[in-house]
Amino acid sequence: MRIGVPKELRSPWGSEERRVGLSPPAVRELVSMHNELFAQSGAGKEAGFSDEEYRKAGAEVLYSREEVYKRSDLVVKVGPLVKNDWDATREGQTVVGFLYLEVAKKELLSVLIDKKITTIGYEGIQRDDDVFPILRPMSKIAGKLTVQIAGRLLESSEHGGRGILLGGLPGIPPAEIAILGGGVLGSCAAKSFCGVGANVYVVDKDPVKLEEIDKLVGDKVVTILYNRENLRKVCKFADVIVCCVRTHEVRPPHLITREMVKEMKKGAVIIDFSIPEGGFVETGRLTPREDYVYVEEGVIHFCVPNVPTFVARTATYALTNALLPYLQLISEKGIIEALKESKDLRRGVYTFNGHLTSEAPRGSTLPYATLESLLKDE
Numbered sequence: 560m561r562i563g564v565p566k567e568l569r570s571p572w573g574s575e576e577r578r579v580g581l582s583p584p585a586v587r588e589l590v591s592m593h594n595e596l597f598a599q600s601g602a603g604k605e606a607g608f609s610d611e612e613y614r615k616a617g618a619e620v621l622y623s624r625e626e627v628y629k630r631s632d633l634v635v636k637v638g639p640l641v642k643n644d645w646d647a648t649r650e651g652q653t654v655v656g657f658l659y660l661e662v663a664k665k666e667l668l669s670v671l672i673d674k675k676i677t678t679i680g681y682e683g684i685q686r687d688d689d690v691f692p693i694l695r696p697m698s699k700i701a702g703k704l705t706v707q708i709a710g711r712l713l714e715s716s717e718h719g720g721r722g723i724l725l726g727g728l729p730g731i732p733p734a735e736i737a738i739l740g741g742g743v744l745g746s747c748a749a750k751s752f753c754g755v756g757a758n759v760y761v762v763d764k765d766p767v768k769l770e771e772i773d774k775l776v777g778d779k780v781v782t783i784l785y786n787r788e789n790l791r792k793v794c795k796f797a798d799v800i801v802c803c804v805r806t807h808e809v810r811p812p813h814l815i816t817r818e819m820v821k822e823m824k825k826g827a828v829i830i831d832f833s834i835p836e837g838g839f840v841e842t843g844r845l846t847p848r849e850d851y852v853y854v855e856e857g858v859i860h861f862c863v864p865n866v867p868t869f870v871a872r873t874a875t876y877a878l879t880n881a882l883l884p885y886l887q888l889i890s891e892k893g894i895i896e897a898l899k900e901s902k903d904l905r906r907g908v909y910t911f912n913g914h915l916t917s918e919a920p921r922g923s924t925l926p927y928a929t930l931e932s933l934l935k936d937e
Contacts, residue, residue: 563631590617702747726756740803
C-alpha cells in the first residue's frame with residue numbers, strides 16, 4: 560500500500576497544528592511490511608522530526624503536497640481537512656485523521672462523496688469496551704497540560720487573572736477547581752490538579768465514573784452528581800472550570816449558560832475541551848492558537864481545540880503508537896477487508912464509496928447509507 564503523510568495546515572478555524580501524522584519509527588514499521596511511504600518535506604519539523612529521519616526510516620520525501628496525495632492510497636493526517644486537502648485528494652482514496660466531519664462544511668462532504676473517498680475519524684474509532692483508543696492518549700496529554708494552562712491564566716497579567724497560586728501556601732487557601740466530566744481527560748486533569756495541591760471537584764451524571772475517580776484519587780477529590788442546581792453552585796465558587804464532556808450531537812446543549820458565567824468570580828477561568836464538537840459553554844467559541852485567550856463577562860476563556868499540539872513531539876509519538884495497529888491492519892488487508900474485520904474502525908467511518916455513513920446533517924440531500932449495507936456489496 561502507498562501511504563502519504565502531508566504537512567499539516569491551519570485548521571478550518573485557524574488553529575496551528577504542530578503534530579505530524581506518523582513518527583519516523585512508525586514509518587519504519589510500515590515500510591518493513593512492504594508499504595511505500597511518502598512524507599511531505601517539513602511535515603515533521605514542528606514536532607522535531609527532520610526530513611532525513613524520515614528518509615532513514617524508509618520514506619520518500621516529496622516537496623509537493625499535491626504529489627503526496629496523488630501517489631497515496633492512504634493519507635494519514637492529524638487535523639481536519641481544509642480546502643487545500645480537498646483539492647489534492649483523488650478518487651477512491653482513504654483519509655484518516657481527527658476529521659470532525661459532523662461539523663464540516665457541506666461543500667467538503669460533497670467533494671468526499673463525489674470522489675468516493677473513505678474517511679475515518681480518529682475521534683470515532685471505538686472499542687467494544689467503549690474506549691476510544693486514538694483519542695485516549697490525546698485526552699491524557701490535554702488533562703496533564705490543563706494544570707500548566709490554568710496556572711498561567713490565573714496569574715496577574717493583562718488577561719486579568721485572579722492572581723492566585725493553584726496550590727496556595729500555609730495559611731493561604733489553594734484554588735478551587737471544578738471539572739465537568741469524569742472521563743479520561745477529566746480524571747487525568749483531576750489527578751494533576753491534586754498533585755499541585757488544588758481543591759478539586761468533579762461533576763458527572765454517571766455515578767460509576769465518579770466512583771472510579773474516587774478510587775483513582777481518593778479523598779483528595781470531591782465528586783458531585785450532575786444536576787443544574789449543583790452545576791450552578793459550583794460555577795459560583797470555582798476559580799477554574801474545566802469542561803471535558805464529549806458528545807456526538809452536532810449542536811450540543813449549553814450546560815454552562817451565560818447567566819452562570821456572569822455569576823462566576825471576576826478573573827476566573829473556563830477551559831473548554833469540548834469546543835471541537837461545538838462546546839458546552841454558551842460564551843465559548845473556537846479560538847485560534849495565536850489568540851487563544853479572551854475575556855467575556857469578566858471570565859477568562861480558553862477554547863483551543865487541539866491542545867496536545869503544544870507538546871507536538873510527545874503527542875505525535877502517543878498518536879502513532881495508538882494508531883499503528885490499525886494502519887498495519889489496513890496495509891495488510893486493504894481498506895475494505897480491514898473495515899469488515901475491525902468493528903473499531905467501522906465506528907469511525909464518515910464516508911464510504913460515495914455515501915455518508917454517519918448521520919447526515921439536517922436538511923442534507925447527500926446520499927446516505929449504513930456502512931454495513933455498503934460493505935455487503937463489496
